[in-house]
Amino acid sequence: MNALRNLVDKVKPHFEKGGKLEKFHSVFDGFETFLFVPNTTSKNGTHIHDAVDSKRTMIVVVLGLVPALLFGMYNVGYQHFLAIGQSVGFWEMFFFGALAVLPLVVVSYVVGLGIEFIVAQIKGHEIQEGFLVSGFLIPLIVPVDTPLWMVAVATAFAVIFAKEVFGGTGMNIFNVALVTRAFLFFAYPTFMSGDVVWVRTASTFGLGAGSVVDGYSGATALGQVATATTQNVDLVNTVGNPIGFMDGFLGLIPGSVGETSALAILIGAVILLITGVASWKTMFSVFAGGALMAWVFNVAGPDTAAAHFPWYNHLVFGGFAFGAVFMATDPVTSSRTETGKWIYGFLIGAMAIIIRVLNPGYPEGMMLAILLMNIFAPLIDYYVVDANIKRRLKRAVTK
Amino acid sequence: MSKLFSEKTKQVFLGPLSKNNPIAVQVLGICSALAVTAKLEPALVMGVSVTIILAFSNVIISLLRNTIPNRIRIIVHLVVVAALVTIVSEILKAFAYDVSVQLSVYIGLIITNCILLGRLEAFAMGNKPWESFIDGVGNGLGYAWILVVVAFFRELLGSGTLLGIKVIPQALYDAGYVNNGLMILPPMALILVACIIWVHRARNKELQEK
Numbered sequence: 001m002n003a004l005r006n007l008v009d010k011v012k013p014h015f016e017k018g019g020k021l022e023k024f025h026s027v028f029d030g031f032e033t034f035l036f037v038p039n040t041t042s043k044n045g046t047h048i049h050d051a052v053d054s055k056r057t058m059i060v061v062v063l064g065l066v067p068a069l070l071f072g073m074y075n076v077g078y079q080h081f082l083a084i085g086q087s088v089g090f091w092e093m094f095f096f097g098a099l100a101v102l103p104l105v106v107v108s109y110v111v112g113l114g115i116e117f118i119v120a121q122i123k124g125h126e127i128q129e130g131f132l133v134s135g136f137l138i139p140l141i142v143p144v145d146t147p148l149w150m151v152a153v154a155t156a157f158a159v160i161f162a163k164e165v166f167g168g169t170g171m172n173i174f175n176v177a178l179v180t181r182a183f184l185f186f187a188y189p190t191f192m193s194g195d196v197v198w199v200r201t202a203s204t205f206g207l208g209a210g211s212v213v214d215g216y217s218g219a220t221a222l223g224q225v226a227t228a229t230t231q232n233v234d235l236v237n238t239v240g241n242p243i244g245f246m247d248g249f250l251g252l253i254p255g256s257v258g259e260t261s262a263l264a265i266l267i268g269a270v271i272l273l274i275t276g277v278a279s280w281k282t283m284f285s286v287f288a289g290g291a292l293m294a295w296v297f298n299v300a301g302p303d304t305a306a307a308h309f310p311w312y313n314h315l316v317f318g319g320f321a322f323g324a325v326f327m328a329t330d331p332v333t334s335s336r337t338e339t340g341k342w343i344y345g346f347l348i349g350a351m352a353i354i355i356r357v358l359n360p361g362y363p364e365g366m367m368l369a370i371l372l373m374n375i376f377a378p379l380i381d382y383y384v385v386d387a388n389i390k391r392r393l394k395r396a397v398t399k
Numbered sequence: 400m401s402k403l404f405s406e407k408t409k410q411v412f413l414g415p416l417s418k419n420n421p422i423a424v425q426v427l428g429i430c431s432a433l434a435v436t437a438k439l440e441p442a443l444v445m446g447v448s449v450t451i452i453l454a455f456s457n458v459i460i461s462l463l464r465n466t467i468p469n470r471i472r473i474i475v476h477l478v479v480v481a482a483l484v485t486i487v488s489e490i491l492k493a494f495a496y497d498v499s500v501q502l503s504v505y506i507g508l509i510i511t512n513c514i515l516l517g518r519l520e521a522f523a524m525g526n527k528p529w530e531s532f533i534d535g536v537g538n539g540l541g542y543a544w545i546l547v548v549v550a551f552f553r554e555l556l557g558s559g560t561l562l563g564i565k566v567i568p569q570a571l572y573d574a575g576y577v578n579n580g581l582m583i584l585p586p587m588a589l590i591l592v593a594c595i596i597w598v599h600r601a602r603n604k605e606l607q608e609k
Contacts, residue, residue, distance in 0.1 A: 147575055149575070149576075150577070153579075165597075183581060186584060187580050188580060189580055190577075
């Protein structure tokens with residue numbers, strides 16, 4: 001650590017005013033504050049001084065995402081070898097998955113951070129740290145077989161049009177990672193939905209070659225529910241064995257890389273809640289809203305498989321848990337008032353289930369529900385604050 | 400000739416093409432810009448139609464401007480525009496049926512295009528026929544070039560074609576390239592118009608709001 005500090009101190013003069021690399025000050029500053037907590041704080045105005053700066057906050061979220069990523073890697077390998085009918089050891093599955101997922105992570109970070117660095121240079125800003133999390137979220141919410149150039153195009157679009165045009169980190173209206181996914185979803189629908197994209201059946205860098213077994217189907221649980229013709233659907237995994245609530249909870253099922261395991265997401269949620277980075281109110285109310293809405297459909301819904309999909313299954317299958325823990329709690333795009341968080345979270349959960357059940361074109365509703373509520377978050381805040389002002393005015397005695 | 404193309408007339412013609420563009424600066428006529436720009440051909444036809452209708456309705460209103468009672472002027476505007484729209488629509492049906500099917504209601508809806516009423520109110524009611532004609536052509540072309548630029552990118556990236564002719568080579572598709580489905584959807588037209596406005600204001604600093 002000391003050696004690193006010394007190295008940073010040694011090159012620092014080059015980047016300061018008058019140094020020969022002054023132009024790249026923002027790049028240097030970005031790296032320095034990433035590695036070490038800066039010893040300067042804001043001087044003017046009223047600020048709450050906290051020991052934690054936003055780079056450290058972001059890293060906690062990244063740590064919370066690590067279980068989902070590691071499990072996602074393992075699951076990619078597990079699904080692959082299940083589909084081609086070979087039985088291999090744990091590490092070979094994990095290695096296969098890691099090779100398949102890492103390129104997505106690299107592309108997302110290189111493109112996103114590249115644009116952030118360029119924009120920071122042009123505007124003469126410091127490099128902002130928001131993309132540390134977005135870049136990690138993007139590979140987790142796409143199918144493993146998404147072509148890398150699509151991820152690059154979508155990431156570039158999202159960073160420029162969802163973030164930089166609004167003024168960069170902290171100013172965006174929409175969650176950047178979800179805009180990336182929405183772009184992919186609408187621009188290249190055949191690569192983002194259907195039955196064939198969720199399990200990698202081809203070999204990765206020459207590893208795991210083979211052909212799929214008889215009876216293979218890559219449909220996700222929610223995909224099966226959306227296309228079911230009977231009211232009660234028997235969910236099956238990639239090779240036709242029945243699955244249930246526990247499989248959805250543990251996550252050895254097809255789906256986007258990081259969304260399948262509710263258990264891994266729960267570990268991440270515990271990390272976020274213990275450190276106080278994410279709001280438990282938002283998280284809890286998303287689950288409450290989803291459970292309640294799904295229960296209403298269970299009891300009084302139309303005669304479709306989606307409406308009769310048990311409410312507890314809705315919470316563990318698909319991206320519901322992932323969205324609730326990592327997307328809905330995004331401090332920039334969610335409501336900021338405490339009452340607002342309850343309303344915001346509840347409506348996300350309810351809306352996601354409504355989209356899932358009532359629109360067979362979208363088996364997964366979490367992405368659209370969160371993006372929709374992102375728009376309403378400021379409105380919710382406005383009325384919460386307004387109501388508070390009115391209540392206090394009423395209390396005041398005016399003569 | 401000098402009287403025909405005086406300095407003022409030139410300004411009347413060139414203004415709407417850039418500094419006073421109906422779409423990029425005044426933000427009028429956006430609805431049709433979203434609706435007809437998925438392909439280049441309908442965008443071209445729409446641009447030409449609006450230019451013709453705008454030019455001639457400007458002339459007619461300008462000729463009538465001293466006889467139109469002030470209280471019913473909007474109705475008179477609408478009657479003139481509606482007559483011209485019907486003529487253009489019938490001509491399209493007769494000579495370019497496929498395009499007129501593609502444009503469907505949007506030719507008819509030119510009558511509600513804000514640019515038309517805007518120019519009739521703001522210019523033709525107070526200027527001579529020749530200037531009004533130039534103003535109509537200028538505004539029509541200012542509208543048309545934005546439509547064409549937006550449609551160019553939407554058709555190229557969304558369908559891989561231009562005017563229906565395939566321009567993106569098959570080799571690229573074989574290498575894994577896929578047309579961008581979002582380009583066909585209306586939101587992308589809005590984003591592209593926004594990009595044009597962005598570039599336009601970056602180049603013309605005086606247009607930037609404080």
